[in-house]
Amino acid sequence: MKPTVHDIAREAGVSLATVDRVLNRRPGVRAATRERVEEAIDRIGFVRDVAAANLAKSRTYALAFVIPESDNSFMQALRDEVADARLRGALERTDIRLIAVPAFDEAALAQALDALIDNPPAGVAVVAIDAPAIQARMERLHEAGVAVVTLVSDLAASGRDHFTGIDNLAAGRTAGSLMGRFLSSRAGAVAVIAGSLRLGDHRDRLTGFSERLGEIAPTIRLLEVMESQDDPARVEALLNSAFRDHPDMIGVYNLGAGNRGLVAALTQTTGEAPVAIAHELSPLTRKALEDGLIDAILNQDPGHEIRSAIRVLKARADGLPVIAAQERIRIDIFLKDNLP
Amino acid sequence: MKPTVHDIAREAGVSLATVDRVLNRRPGVRAATRERVEEAIDRIGFVRDVAAANLAKSRTYALAFVIPESDNSFMQALRDEVADARLRGALERTDIRLIAVPAFDEAALAQALDALIDNPPAGVAVVAIDAPAIQARMERLHEAGVAVVTLVSDLAASGRDHFTGIDNLAAGRTAGSLMGRFLSSRAGAVAVIAGSLRLGDHRDRLTGFSERLGEIAPTIRLLEVMESQDDPARVEALLNSAFRDHPDMIGVYNLGAGNRGLVAALTQTTGEAPVAIAHELSPLTRKALEDGLIDAILNQDPGHEIRSAIRVLKARADGLPVIAAQERIRIDIFLKDNLP
DNA sequence: AAGAATATGAGGTACGTAAATCAGAAATTT
DNA sequence: AAATTTCTGATTTACGTACCTCATATTCTT
Incomplete structure (x- = not known):
């Protein structure tokens, strides 16, 4: 049977409350006790049941996608994918907002980011323009504890957590x-x-x-x-x-x-x-x-990019590591023969 | 807020028990009542919380993968991916079994399938040899209510539910x-x-x-x-x-x-x-x-194939539809320049 | 109309985790 | 040694669904 928090408690000889404190990095546990608990976790191979955890938290991840409202089909597809993901939100416990900004318009993008800083979601994905004003705002978001991902087009150097797009x-x-x-x-x-x-x-x-x-x-x-x-x-x-x-x-x-x-x-x-x-x-x-x-x-598959960005944002929002290899966006080559 | 079973009950003017009977196709509901409930479900846009449902069921999907034990790297990779998926099993509520059979050996494959028929899991994925004896067994599994997927290599015509592989x-x-x-x-x-x-x-x-x-x-x-x-x-x-x-x-x-x-x-x-x-x-x-x-x-990406097969098997086991477009395995072209 | 069969309601427990409260123990400070 | 602060335990509730029991209401048989 899959080990649960109760098993950890028994194994480490502590109470459930202490296990919870360790698992969720709450304060009030002596270093020695924490180690005992962590050792027990390793020993019995406990893996948090994410479904149950989310259920208990009844947590939803508020995410914002900032995408240019260009009329080219790629950006269109990107926006459509965000809309799709939005619909799946109930299942994936995400609450996704799509913010369309005029293309190539640095001021409008900056303004959109400012609005996000005032009312910060858990994560933000941005098709960024590489400009100092934008970078500064990305860093501001990052410092406010918001998970930040650049989408499609990366910034030279920024407070972003991750770039979702092709090489x-x-x-x-x-x-x-x-x-x-x-x-x-x-x-x-x-x-x-x-x-x-x-x-x-x-x-x-x-x-x-x-x-x-x-x-x-x-x-x-x-x-x-x-x-x-x-x-x-x-x-x-x-x-x-x-x-x-x-x-x-x-x-x-x-x-x-x-x-x-x-x-x-x-x-x-x-x-x-x-x-x-x-x-x-x-x-x-x-x-x-x-x-x-x-x-x-x-x-580059817009669906993959959006889903990858969501995974990364959720992971970052939870402070979990990102498996880089899994989030690499591939460069697809299509000839007339291998069209999907 | 996302509607729950309680909302359905209130909306349809029935008790929670009746909603449950309708949702889980349990007997003991008059047709008229059932319709009222289903109508309410549509109206409020209820979507079952799969995580909570699985938690309550504490259901695990018993799946079996039958893969040749060839030493070529693709089959090796396929087996590795199954092993990986097996490790993730606790999280995804799958209990995956990898059955390696001698390559090109029809009798051994048939025998492996017979063993599965005796002790049927919820779903089976098979790298099949295209032979009548194999087909017959696939159909037998299918008729026993087991979800059946062919992997990599399809059968000409069979009781399979789905083919996971490239064109x-x-x-x-x-x-x-x-x-x-x-x-x-x-x-x-x-x-x-x-x-x-x-x-x-x-x-x-x-x-x-x-x-x-x-x-x-x-x-x-x-x-x-x-x-x-x-x-x-x-x-x-x-x-x-x-x-x-x-x-x-x-x-x-x-x-x-x-x-x-x-x-x-x-x-x-x-x-x-x-x-x-x-x-x-x-x-x-x-x-x-x-x-x-x-x-x-x-x-063809073995990781994608295994994950797709698992998704399909789980969906089929639950009687849910499969989104074909999402499960199509792509033909990747790699040159030295776009290696992942 | 009495009895049988079927529908429905009411209520509870369980799943595994999160999060809170409060009491008491242990360590630290004064 | 007393007062204070810091840890820890015990217990409870909640999340949304599944599934069970028991009681009552409704319909069907004869």
């Missing part, structure tokens, strides 16, 4: 590998479009891509990176002019959002189709993959 | 895509090694691979498939002779186990390295990826 340098390298191998030994130019190089994740992807492509396909000429602000129209315009200016363009990597523009530009190309690689699986990119317009999609 | 046809196509694209427009031969074509998953992979490679790279000459019985030594021998017999061999796909033999054979090749694709990430294949010996690894 964007590795993602860029992966894109570089695929581009290089798909192009094989062909010679020509490759265009790269970023949303904004002020975003840490976009910078990392660019770095990784350039490095790896250089290693694997030195004959390729990498065009200067273009910035789209994640705007599909701009992506399309930039690409169209690039195709015009560089007739030998044989590859495109869109490392940001705005894939609608990528697909539009690719549809218009004539002659041999360029190799196209982009990020984030959506109905649009899925169809483009199936149609052969796009050759590979790198993806 | 192997899609996996084969994915391998075909990668092989075709990595080889680009080169001409030459590609070798395929299977474990045994009597295994459904290996057959599917082969079919997918051949189809897709034919579509994408018609200039490639596909050598006749070789069978290794998942034995590394045989894989190596087969490959060595293939390299000798076909000097234009530019690609290898090992769709079964025995990657140690693949790596050994690849290490000995001279001249331009062939494109190599294999299944299952392990320390060995990981290193081969990093060293550039292997170009891509397709992977």
Whole structure:
């Protein structure tokens, strides 16, 4: 039979109250007694029954998710996943609030965080803009005992407890590998479009891509990176002019959002189709993959990210350790053949 | 506040006992009353608190995993994951038994299943051999009210409730895509090694691979498939002779186990390295990826599979529906750049 | 209409933990 | 040695559900 708190008490020769004090780090236990209890816990292999504990605590974890209200499908999916998690809240004893803030708007984000500082939940997950004002607020939350997680895009250095998102340098390298191998030994130019190089994740992807492509396909000429602000129209315009200016363009990597523009530009190309690689699986990119317009999609699963963030926030709120390996978000590669 | 059974009782104007009878399908409730209660449940949006329910039931789910005792790293990993899940059992209220049976041994598997029929757990997960004797036993278990899941390798048609594993046809196509694209427009031969074509998953992979490679790279000459019985030594021998017999061999796909033999054979090749694709990430294949010996690894995550199987078995044991989308096992593609 | 059968109500205990109270013991200070 | 502070024990209630018993109400049989 699974050992219970009563077994600890008996085993350590103390009362239930003392066991409770030790288990829940309440004061009023001499060091010697505490050790006796902990030793008994180890000896009989007691594991707290989380279900019963939560039931007794009737604890709910108040969590807040701060996510930009961009209309790109990835952020949309992220918000949808939060909404889903919100519905599951009753079962998981979470009370989740979704706070949508204007995208790229540092002031609005800062304001949202200030509101959270005034009325702090147990944990906060933020798709952060890497700016001092934001970092300062993250640290303030952290110091107030709030569990803090950055989502998708990390801060350079911050009071965050954890980053939930992919390794964007590795993602860029992966894109570089695929581009290089798909192009094989062909010679020509490759265009790269970023949303904004002020975003840490976009910078990392660019770095990784350039490095790896250089290693694997030195004959390729990498065009200067273009910035789209994640705007599909701009992506399309930039690409169209690039195709015009560089007739030998044989590859495109869109490392940001705005894939609608990528697909539009690719549809218009004539002659041999360029190799196209982009990020984030959506109905649009899925169809483009199936149609052969796009050759590979790198993806981070928004559902995984939200669920991981929730697990981490709950664990941190309880002062429990996080199993890093379990919370690593994978870089998925999708071809038309392994679509989920 | 989350509604409880008491709220249902009040709302439906019945006693707690009646609510309990309705919730747990106990007899002794008139149809009209039952409807009143169910209507109240819907109206107030009651969701049973699973944690409290399990606590009250002090229910544990007795589950059995039947897995071949092959020494290849994937089956090893699968068994390790079961062992891990076993340790978590106290928390998740599962009592998991791992039954290792000799690989490829139909009689031993049948015997193991017979033992389970005599002393049926709540759920069984089996890495099944596709044979009538096995199917019959699966159906017998199913009819005895045991939740039944096939693991990794599915049966053609069976009384199973669910298949936990990847779509192997899609996996084969994915391998075909990668092989075709990595080889680009080169001409030459590609070798395929299977474990045994009597295994459904290996057959599917082969079919997918051949189809897709034919579509994408018609200039490639596909050598006749070789069978290794998942034995590394045989894989190596087969490959060595293939390299000798076909000097234009530019690609290898090992769709079964025995990657140690693949790596050994690849290490000995001279001249331009062939494109190599294999299944299952392990320390060995990981290193081969990093060293550039292997170009891509397709992977199914054993941890995901075991956890998914447990979720499905628990849900089935409770008569709850399974969210198919959530239980789909993905085909992971790993290059040296996106290793986890 | 009496008896039998079936529905329902009322109330309790249990699951394993949290959290509180209060009394008494032990250690520390004065 | 007395007063104070710090530990510890004993006991209780609560969380939401399951499951049991017993009593009473309602319906069905004959």
